[in-house]
Amino acid sequence: MHDFRLIDYLVCLMSTEQSPALNGITGNTAKLKNDLEKLGIFHKDMSLYLLFKPREYSIMGFSGFEGRYYSLFESFEKDMGNAVSIQNLVIALAFHYIIEGKVTHNHIPDSPFIESERRQMIFDGAIGIPTFYVRADTKKLFLKYIVSKTKKVRNSRRYPGYLRVKLDEYLNALFNILREDGCHFIDMFNIEGVMEDLKQRLDSSSNLRASTRLTNEILHSAGVKSPFDLNGERFNMASERFYYNQLRKKHIMEAFNFLEEDFRNLDISIIANNEPFTSALNFVLQGMTLSRFLRLFKNDFLKGEADIKGIIQMVFLMLIVEYIEDKIQKRMRVIYDSAPVYRAGNA
DSSP states (O other), X not given: OOOTHHHHSOOOOOOOSSOOTTSOOTTHHHHHHHHHHHTTSOOTTSOOOOSEEEEOHHHHSSOEEEEOSOOXXXXXXXXXXXXXXXXXXXXXXXXXXXXXXXXXXXXXOOOHHHHHXXXXXXXXXXXXXXXXXXXXXXXXXXXXXXXXXXXXXXXXXXXXXXXXXXXXXXXXXXXXHHHHHTHHHHHHHTOHHHHHHHHHHTSTTOSOSHHHHHHHHHHHHHTOSSGGGSOHHHHHHHHHHHIIIIIHHHHHHHHHHHHHHHHHHSOHHHHHTOHHHHHHHHHHHTTOOHHHHHHHHHHHHHTTOOOHHHHHHHHHHHHHHHHHHHHHHXXXXXXXXXXXXXXXXXX
């Protein structure tokens, strides 16, 4: 999916020979940032830019993962939701590889050259280059494993000692590895439909890709049929107009739809039988029904006419929803934890 911003924006930093950031040793990122600052490349107080990295609990106060390989979604529900599901699958499979001992640090060395070798396909894809090259004797064993599953790989005539790999075939190989090695996680997460959606998006002619849909809508708003009907400046301006107007409003509408669905799915009995919840809703809505408030506020917000009072009311409502959902999840966890465990042989 082409996105030139991955080329002219500092998406990830390369390690130095002295300080690889991906060697798995605690404090490695701080050491690299110090080196890069001495070289005049980066400020050590900034977050280390990587395509994908863990959130450090000692710094952030929570754990998790940050992805910088995402760009822009045409739809939160159709694109971002599925993208997050696939990311969770990849993380789960990675931990499975590590726990089972199938992938160790020896499979993913951290020298700057090998870092570039494993990142190149992302940047090639961003600017539309259909092939990339891997050393036939690469020491990156995990990359070699993926390439071994990739079809139509051949020795490069242009670059002796390298394998020529087609990006589309490489992506198909990655999909098959996720399908085969992560089959139990796909069942556990109930994302078979997400996998089917991903498979269709891998088809280069598919209109399901977020980039394709975004481009088509930009062209439609500009009144042209091809990006080449506009020069670079005019296409960029048309893109900005589309992002700020149609796409922004679409994302806002999606957000309101999610919020309204959350309210519909709430367990009303929890609110009705709990005086603090009832009082909180009455305080926020001030005699107005929830459906009427949401309808009026949505219309004002889309027109850019929402006042500070309405915005504060909406923030309170969102906090109430989050609080109630948290209560429901905690109650479900208590029920789950107290349920009897049945094992094979003693049912």
